[in-house]
Amino acid sequence: MPLADCRIIDLPKITDVRGNLTFIEENRHVPFGIQRVYYLYDVPGGAERGGHAHKELHQLIVAMSGSFDVVLDDGREKKRFHLNRSYYGLYVCPMIWREIDNFSSGSVCMVLASNLYDESDYYREYSDFQAALRGRP
């Protein structure tokens, strides 16, 4: 899928003096059902993650605390997104290479995923990802 399908989703935010609240419902605020949630924490400042793509998986990435950058790449172009608000989610469609870097110390990165973990859904090598793109119409 092209990079243009990936986008920042403006999530609902209920402002309250006791703390703000954001909610995400499957197939409503994200264009997929939520089967899995995972998150990165205890992240040292400046850390980097990622370097993989998924064949079928849809994801939403949220900076729950702190900030980081997500670099998306569809094999033709790259785009860098800076995430630093709990009410913005970055939707990442299938067949997009992603890297995450520039983590602030103690940041928390939450990801909602459309499927259970499946190692066979991953491209771990960029050359395999490129070969798969060439094989697509």
Place this chain on the structure above:
Amino acid sequence: MPLADCRIIDLPKITDVRGNLTFIEENRHVPFGIQRVYYLYDVPGGAERGGHAHKELHQLIVAMSGSFDVVLDDGREKKRFHLNRSYYGLYVCPMIWREIDNFSSGSVCMVLASNLYDESDYYREYSDFQAALRGRP
């Protein structure tokens, strides 16, 4: 349901120098399907939330950053849980009155929920919750 059905779930933790990772799959690490995710943030220290029960909703509560206490009450007894680790989740079954307090400044409270938002699933008044419990076998 009795308070004994509520419990701390020890979530998987993948330790890594680039940051730790915890994942939660529906119907595997939690005893329900995940239809909704919501979270509290920008919370001032000492804030309090909650004071309601659900008829049918199952939830998992996680301290993604900072710490807070969750007080659960099944109408017979109360139990206080202190949450301060990203890899512990508190499972809350239906028909449990819950309050959250003792938030540390800037803490983030994430909740996974088994259903979409439905106001008719709430007991907002403790007396209504008690009356419903008396009406149950």
